[in-house]
Amino acid sequence: DAYDYIVVGSGPSGIVAADRLSEAGKKVILVERGRASTADTGGNYYAPWTEPIKLTKFDVPGLFESMFSDPNPWWWCNDIDVFAGCLVGGGTAINGALYWYPPGSDFDTKAGWPASWSDYATHLEKMKARLPSTDSPSPDGKRYLPETFNVVSQLLKAQNYNNITLNDNPNYKDHAFGWTSFDFIKGLRGGVKATYFQTAKKRSNFKVVLNTYVQNVIRNGAQINGVRTNDTCAFKDGIIPLTSKGRVILSAGAFGTARLLFQSGIGPTDMINVVKNHPTAGEFLPPSNQWINLPVGHNVQDNPSVNMVFTHPTIDAYDNWAPIWNNPRPKDRDQYLKDRSGVFAHGSPRINFWRAYGTPATDGKTRWMQGTSRPGAASITTTLPYNASQIFTITTYLSTGITSRGRIGIDANLRAFPLVEPWLTDKNDELVLKRALKDTVSTIGSVPGMKMIMPESAALIDQHVDNYSRSGMNSNHWMGSTSIMKVVDANTKVMNTNNLFVIDAGIVPYMPMGNPHGMLIVMAESAVSKVLKLAGGA
Numbered sequence: 001d002a003y004d005y006i007v008v009g010s011g012p013s014g015i016v017a018a019d020r021l022s023e024a025g026k027k028v029i030l031v032e033r034g035r036a037s038t039a040d041t042g043g044n045y046y047a048p049w050t051e052p053i054k055l056t057k058f059d060v061p062g063l064f065e066s067m068f069s070d071p072n073p074w075w076w077c078n079d080i081d082v083f084a085g086c087l088v089g090g091g092t093a094i095n096g097a098l099y100w101y102p103p104g105s106d107f108d109t110k111a112g113w114p115a116s117w118s119d120y121a122t123h124l125e126k127m128k129a130r131l132p133s134t135d136s137p138s139p140d141g142k143r144y145l146p147e148t149f150n151v152v153s154q155l156l157k158a159q160n161y162n163n164i165t166l167n168d169n170p171n172y173k174d175h176a177f178g179w180t181s182f183d184f185i186k187g188l189r190g191g192v193k194a195t196y197f198q199t200a201k202k203r204s205n206f207k208v209v210l211n212t213y214v215q216n217v218i219r220n221g222a223q224i225n226g227v228r229t230n231d232t233c234a235f236k237d238g239i240i241p242l243t244s245k246g247r248v249i250l251s252a253g254a255f256g257t258a259r260l261l262f263q264s265g266i267g268p269t270d271m272i273n274v275v276k277n278h279p280t281a282g283e284f285l286p287p288s289n290q291w292i293n294l295p296v297g298h299n300v301q302d303n304p305s306v307n308m309v310f311t312h313p314t315i316d317a318y319d320n321w322a323p324i325w326n327n328p329r330p331k332d333r334d335q336y337l338k339d340r341s342g343v344f345a346h347g348s349p350r351i352n353f354w355r356a357y358g359t360p361a362t363d364g365k366t367r368w369m370q371g372t373s374r375p376g377a378a379s380i381t382t383t384l385p386y387n388a389s390q391i392f393t394i395t396t397y398l399s400t401g402i403t404s405r406g407r408i409g410i411d412a413n414l415r416a417f418p419l420v421e422p423w424l425t426d427k428n429d430e431l432v433l434k435r436a437l438k439d440t441v442s443t444i445g446s447v448p449g450m451k452m453i454m455p456e457s458a459a460l461i462d463q464h465v466d467n468y469s470r471s472g473m474n475s476n477h478w479m480g481s482t483s484i485m486k487v488v489d490a491n492t493k494v495m496n497t498n499n500l501f502v503i504d505a506g507i508v509p510y511m512p513m514g515n516p517h518g519m520l521i522v523m524a525e526s527a528v529s530k531v532l533k534l535a536g537g538a
């Protein structure tokens with residue numbers, strides 16, 4: 001059974017691509033290595049208290065923080081060294097679901113996008129039509145645990161920030177704050193798997209296979225003939241073939257796609273040689289005269305982020321989210337069981353803010369900072385006494401404009417990892433991050449009762465950043481490993497191939513403004529429309 005389009009990976013990018021291709025009448029197979037996630041995808045990983053309503057860990061927004069405390073976290077990709085979701089929905093099945101409509105700067109030619117991408121607004125409208133955002137996710141219209149918003153907004157107002165509905169004005173990203181925006185729907189994790197995936201599944205020309213690991217593309221020079229999987233029962237020799245004008249779209253994520261390309265003989269020679277020396281993967285490589293030398297894995301970015309922890313007498317730290325899986329607060333549990341409203345209809349953050357910085361960087365570039373605040377804290381190191389039931393965290397990220405870059409690679413066991421860590425490799429990023437952290441707390445005196453506990457004072461911020469492990473700055477927003485115009489062309493086709501495409505975070509050449517999955521859906525809408533228009537395909 002041959003396909004017009006084989007899409008590898010069911011993250012936000014792969015699901016949007018597969019939905020639009022099948023909508024256009026193409027014969028499409030979506031191949032996902034992981035298991036089902038939410039109930040509407042066939043998942044059944046229930047919390048003890050959500051079993052009666054058959055909602056999984058991935059469905060209930062308020063269970064998000066339990067991703068990081070589960071004793072058996074089977075959904076993380078077990079061969080990638082950083083957090084990555086390997087299940088239906090990819091990162092969007094397990095992420096914080098912060099959801100931003102991208103500003104124009106996310107698709108700017110100055111950021112490395114070809115001019116043909118400047119119609120991003122058309123694609124943004126398509127996304128909004130399928131998946132509107134909400135900053136008031138509980139279906140009863142009330143906002144729960146609002147104290148963090150109230151305290152941090154006082155702090156920011158004293159710095160002349162404006163309180164706006166953030167997604168009403170995506171371009172307003174200097175001195176702006178607002179309620180956190182999500183893509184939850186009716187008290188459930190929504191996102192692409194509740195929308196685009198559901199329409200695709202209804203089409204007879206669309207097929208999805210789970211638990212199916214793609215190892216490499218089958219390649220004869222520039223021509224791709226299919227993909228090799230680990231499922232030799234469903235597919236002869238594990239191979240899924242393409243029709244004569246068919247195409248493969250890799251949407252396996254910034255790490256997953258880079259590795260698939262290495263295993264297909266595409267990338268820097270040092271990485272393809274790692275594959276060549278592998279006992280089983282090596283034999284599937286094309287001969288070395290067919291290797292395609294492209295900077296796959298280079299030019300990688302992720303937001304550097306640093307946490308600061310505070311207390312305030314009005315904050316309810318929500319027991320630091322520890323009991324939510326086994327012992328939720330009975331009132332909140334019962335409210336959610338009744339009509340999916342209340343604390344469990346929210347994610348953990350409550351407020352987000354942005355500010356632009358021209359200085360103290362010395363390279364003349366503007367860098368944006370983004371702040372996220374939530375009740376509780378992932379970890380606290382302090383010598384100060386504090387009231388644990390009143391803690392909250394402000395995470396400060398640097399986003400658009402950062403210049404630091406790293407590299408993704410694979411080790412001898414084909415594990416993917418940051419070969420060169422991307423955080424603060426450029427001193428200018430470090431200068432701006434330190435300044436942004438100091439500015440954020442500069443008005444603490446205007447918020448009666450607010451205390452800083454990590455670091456122990458504003459004067460210790462430089463030291464806090466210097467002592468912060470670089471990998472602790474990981475924000476899970478990996479971009480750039482198959483950058484557009486470096487690895488793929490303006491139509492997302494891998495250079496020097498006829499019919500191999502990449503549509504995922506890897507092609508994004510520059511750090512987007514916000515947590516990226518909204519921007520990635522728009523990117524995928526734009527990319528798939530270009531692929532459909534490109535002559536020569538099925």
Ligand code: 6FA
Pocket residue numbers: 008009010011012013014031032033034083084085086087088089090091092094095096097098099100212213214215251252253254256257260476477478503504505506514515516517518520
């Ligand atoms: N982004 C946001 O916008 N808001 C957030 O709140 C947010 N939070 C998080 C977060 O809390 C965590 C812990 C993580 C890890 C990420 C977060 N992100 C957030 C980032 C966001 O989820 C990612 O940027 C986004 O999901 C990236 O989308 P992509 O389409 O580029 O790639 P994915 O990794 O999502 O999906 C790849 C899929 O391919 C997976 O389903 C994987 O199982 C599959 N796959 C990989 N290799 C494969 C192979 N060889 N064969 C078959 N399938 C494969």
Ligand code: ABL
Pocket residue numbers: 065068095096097098348349372374377378474475476477515516
């Ligand atoms: C994101 O975009 C980040 O990638 C996540 O790291 C972040 O969640 C979510 N959004 C929500 O803001 C944090 C959790 O709140 C922490 O408890 C956890 O320690 C951290 O992710 C791990 O990276």
